[in-house]
Amino acid sequence: MTLKSKPDPLTIKISDEAALHVNQFAKSEGKDSADLRVGVKGGGCSGLTYVLEIVTDGPKDSDKVIEDNGxxxxxxxxxxxxxxxxxxxxxGGLNGKGFVFNNPNAKTSCGCGTSFSV
Amino acid sequence: MDSFSFIDLTSINARLKLCGEDKVDLLDRLSTNDISTLKEHGQGMSTVLTTNKGRIIDLIKVYFLEDSLLLISDIKSISKVSEWIEFYTIMEDVTQINVSDDTFQIRIFSDDLYNIFPEHQESKMDDFFVQDLCGAKITIASNKMNQKQCFDVIGEKSDKKNIIEFLANFGTQIESSQFENLRISLGYPKFGNELTEDFNPLEALLIDHISFNKGCYIGQEVVARLNTYDKVQRQLVQISSNHPIGIGEIEFEGKTVGIITSAMQNNGIAYVNKKILNETTQVKYGSLDVEIHPI
Incomplete structure (x- = not known):
């Protein structure tokens, strides 16, 4: 279990455990490290849905790049x-949801927690 | 052609094109019907844009064109529809073009529609085909206003005059007031009256435009729960009286049991509490007796 850290309003942070799992995933794919693409798309019960992908092709020109916890x-x-x-x-654990967005901008979220409204 | 009637909907409805690779996927995530099943030119579908509380933004018609999706909404809802889609276009490759001023839309009613457009006999409801008429390339889509079948003819605005003149040789053009009368007599919902954020698509009897197995869309959780647990409180009905009625509350035994949302002369459309439908068909609008007719 990971303690929720206080959100920094100016950035996106990666908790220790989330970073560990990202790196474990990279190693299982035979890579030293991995980059994450996070985003939001319209849809989902509450209006906006989180997007999370492991990427290997680097950032796009218009992307904001943030580095945290390696x-x-x-x-x-x-x-x-x-x-x-x-x-x-x-x-983590049997009842865990995997990667979870602790988003201070979300006013409501749907039952499964994958979508939110602002 | 047999005799028929038609209405010029050009300035009653609005037409919006969605372009870009993600147009189908985005609209699928924003509305109730399974838009992802639209795969090729000629297919169409009705769907409802809903809020995250499962309330109605508008019922829209979607046509899959070669380069875009053509959306048809009420002229009064187009700004809201466009802004709603724009707000939720974040990572997606989707752009909008409002083609309302460049296009026309005419709706044709006939008791024998397939005699007018026999090409459409084999096609599914909401699908369309393109044909030449009076030298113009027009899109003809089958449509339905509740039980009344109709055809929508859509084309370039510059061809509208010729098309209307041609149709007028065989049929009768009706005015917007006659169309409104027809709409009310059919119990067909309209943006701003029955289709507002005060109501959900199940109350508005739009269940045929909802897919319950397509996955998430905005408002899905609420709509699915209302349907699964039979929690829909109100239902759209037609009403009639022996005297002219207007928009307002209707009562039964001194209690408000519904609201009239459209009215013309002695007929109207109303939302009523579903429970009351098991008890009576006679309610009151002020001092007037009003009869309820299920749609």
């Missing part, structure tokens, strides 16, 4: 408006 995070500027201050955490 993980590089790429986010497009429009998504960043909805994600600023988010801490990406990892909920």
């Amino acid at each position: 993980v590089r995070v790429f986010v497009d500027k429009k998504s960043y408006v909805f994600l600023a201050g988010t801490v990406l955490e990892y909920s």
Whole structure:
């Protein structure tokens, strides 16, 4: 279990456990490290849905690049408006949800937690 | 051609094109019907844009064109529809072009529609085909206003005059007031009256435009729960009276049991509490007796 850290309103943070799992995933794919693409797309029960991908092709020109806990995070500027201050955490165990966005901008979220509204 | 009637909907409805690789995927995530099943030119579908509370933004018609999706909404809802789609276009490759001023839309009603457009006999509801008429390339789509079948003819605005003149040789053009009368007599919902954020698509009897197995869309959780647990409180009905009625509350035994949302002369459309439908078909609008007719 990971303690929720206080969100920083100006950036996106990666918790220790989330960083560990990102790196474990990279190693399982035979890579030394991995970059993350996070974003938001329209849809999902509450209106906006999180997007999370491991990427290997580097950032796009228009991306904001954030590095935290040894993980590089790429986010497009429009998504960043909805994600600023988010801490990406990892909920493990049998009942865990995997990667979890702790987003201070989310006013409500749907039952499964994958979509939110602002 | 047999005799028919038609209405010029050019300035009653609005037409918006969605372009870009993600247009189908985005609209699928924003509305109730399974837009992802639209795969090729000629296919169409009705769907409802809903809020995250499962309330209605508008019922829209979607046509899959070669280079875009053509969306048709009420002229009064187009700004809202466009802004809604724009707000949720974040990572997606989607752009909008409002083609309302460049296009026309005419709706044709006939008791024998397939005699007018026999090409459409084999096609599915909402699908369309393109044909030449009076030297113009027009899109003809099958449509339905509840039980009343109709055809929508869509084309370039510059061809509208010729098309209307041609149709007028065989049929009768009706005015917007006659169309409104027809709409009310069919119990067909309209943006701003029945289709507002006060109501959900199940109350508005739009269940045929909802997919319950397509996955998430905005408002899906609420709509699915209302349907699964039979929690829909109100239902759209037609009403009639022996005297002219207007928009307002309707009562039964002194209690408000519904609201009239459209009215013309002695007929109207209303939302009523579903429970009341098991008890009576007679309610009151002020001092007037009003009869309820299920749609």
